[in-house]
Amino acid sequence: VTVNRHIPAIRTTPGLLLAGVVDRRADRAQQTAARLGVPHATRLDDPQLGEFNAVSIGTAPMSHHELTLAALAMGKHVLTEKPYAMTLAEADEMLAAARTASRVLAVIHNFQFARSVAAARRIASSGRHGALRGVIGLQLSNERRRLPVWYKTLPGGLLYDEGPHLVYLVRAFLGDVRVVDAFGSPSPSPDDNTPRLAAARFADGRGGAFGALQMSFAAALSEWQLVVMLERATLVCDIFRDILVTLPDDGRHVPWQIMRTSALSSARHWWGVVTSGTRFLSRRLDYGNDEVFRRFAEAVRTGRSPEGISGRDGREVVAALHAIVGAL
């Protein structure tokens, strides 16, 4: 994630300059740094790295806390991957350290800025199709997908690594969320703590708008969808393909309205495949990472907390995940 997402975003964000690459494996650090023409090190405090004032952390979740505290103690601003922390205690300690050091601490909650989701947020907040009724995040995950080697050491396994995306996506529409209900079906395998199925509901937001998640980790398919229900339209974000499908009110559900739903779904899906495909091939499909880095750079410049990606946002998502895992 560091090489494919962070570094390209750093290199294209005004105000950010790549100072160097740190990896505890020297060969990896050396290889990447050589390609990029920057210094490298195996530790953050290596003087070889020269001057720098911010750190972007793309390591495994269990190291976010330690690395963040170390970077803040050195007076660096920190942007870290999700999940923000392993426990709420870690999250609180990270927030306190950032406050003490007067440094920006932010988390990569990127899909909320992806083109499809950003467009859905604009439509929802415009009020053009009426008020927000609810948001549901639906996820199927295929275990044959390339998975991080450490996922079984997380609370709830893969849920803890993938769940943050759905939680901050629902938050992007509902505002602060609190888990009020959750259930799950455990894995039949004793060596996997990832539930086969998990569902959760958040406390209703403004106007009684509901929020919910449903995730299955037993599918032979990886698909993530965010369904945003407005009074007179339904927005469906295909997260992986970065495609927004806006469906009009299908009213009485008579045949022509059902056909219209089919036609618009297909047409918008394929228009999205073409545009996302073009962006993918020209390496401009970055799933909102550019906006995360832009906001981080602005926060460093202005000292203002970056909206949607602050340490507090990271902590709230971790709180929701622990509430879900705790209820399973």
Added chain:
Amino acid sequence: VTVNRHIPAIRTTPGLLLAGVVDRRADRAQQTAARLGVPHATRLDDPQLGEFNAVSIGTAPMSHHELTLAALAMGKHVLTEKPYAMTLAEADEMLAAARTASRVLAVIHNFQFARSVAAARRIASSGRHGALRGVIGLQLSNERRRLPVWYKTLPGGLLYDEGPHLVYLVRAFLGDVRVVDAFGSPSPSPDDNTPRLAAARFADGRGGAFGALQMSFAAALSEWQLVVMLERATLVCDIFRDILVTLPDDGRHVPWQIMRTSALSSARHWWGVVTSGTRFLSRRLDYGNDEVFRRFAEAVRTGRSPEGISGRDGREVVAALHAIVGAL
């Protein structure tokens, strides 16, 4: 539902003959009967109806119990619409009455026999794509759709009228189900007892296969999907359009596998639109009602309980609905 579904099915099912039409509104009974050339009445015991030995009940759910008991007391076999009964006590009384009268009592759980779902069941039970991992029923309901006038008098409102479909569909794959978890978000309107959102999980079935529902009644869209997860394939039944989309394992989720999912989804959706559309226009799209009436006729002939549509099946679905509504 009687005129558009029951009567056409009765008229095309070998072993069934339409004996007459009963409606408590005489004008409606007369009108329909005149068109069909059969006797009519406002009561089941009207001698005008002549000889008959079975009754198909398409009235509102709150009358199923009374009409079923009356028909059984007259020695008639009974096929009734879902929801089978309003309470478990009613359901038990209906089952006991059928036993006492030695008559067949069955319920219309039709979508499990629709072409798309029947094909999905054959694929799942063939084992060709590996074992069943789980089944999820997903439903969005638009309140602008033509809704029965009495739905607000049901427990859980529209959930009690539409939920049976998803419950018996999950049962068709998992076998007997028992609700172990449920949550919901109430309607903000004091005069509607339909939840805006409801989710439920069933006890895991054979091999740890899970079953779950998620329904929203706050959408501007009416769509029902059944997602059947097998070890190496995912089956998606579009219930309203009667379309089955079979998606292969998308493995590592690399671009060509993602594109294949897009392509197969579209191709199979549109192939389904064409074939379902053809059947719709030629009035052969009956959503499994033909099979329900065929099984009922066979049960009357053989005296054997009809699989999937017995009174006991109807009772189990009612039990699941009450468990869900009770937990909201």
